[in-house]
Amino acid sequence: MKKKEKRPYRMTRNKAIAYAALAAVVATIGYFSINATIPANGTAPVLSPPLNHFLKATHTSKGGYLYVTTSPGGAKGIRNTSGAIVNPTYTMSKGGLQTMHFINEDYDTHSAHNLNIDEFNVHTRDLGYFESQTVSFVTDKAGTFQYYCSIHPEMKGEIIIE
Known part of the structure; x- marks a missing residue:
């Protein structure tokens, strides 16, 4: 019985392109994954699990x-x-670490709404009907702070940090 001859590994052009594409996909996923862990009022990733709060705008x-x-x-x-x-x-x-999950469920008027907490640099975009946005922030200051909608001034509430 003859021994099979081992052929040396050969890098072809197609293999090089496939490896480069795979590396680009992995790097892109890593970049967005790391950036997703940076809170709105922070500069570095926070890897602890957040406390979740669910808030909706309505009429x-x-x-x-x-x-x-x-x-x-x-x-x-x-x-x-x-x-x-x-x-x-x-x-x-x-x-x-806090996360606000905000959704516009204003079925009556289909008005745009947003969520702002100035002291923690939390500002969502103006959300149309049934759009949502999630914002994370670190409660690094103690006190009572107001959250509000800049479109509808009567929409407001408080956050107490102890």
């Missing part, structure tokens, strides 16, 4: 334009008839 004929949440995590305020908290006050711990 009612009786209440006008409102922020509403159904997530109980740290939110307090007046509940409407459906059990959701209107213009909630959030209590958060200093030094924690």
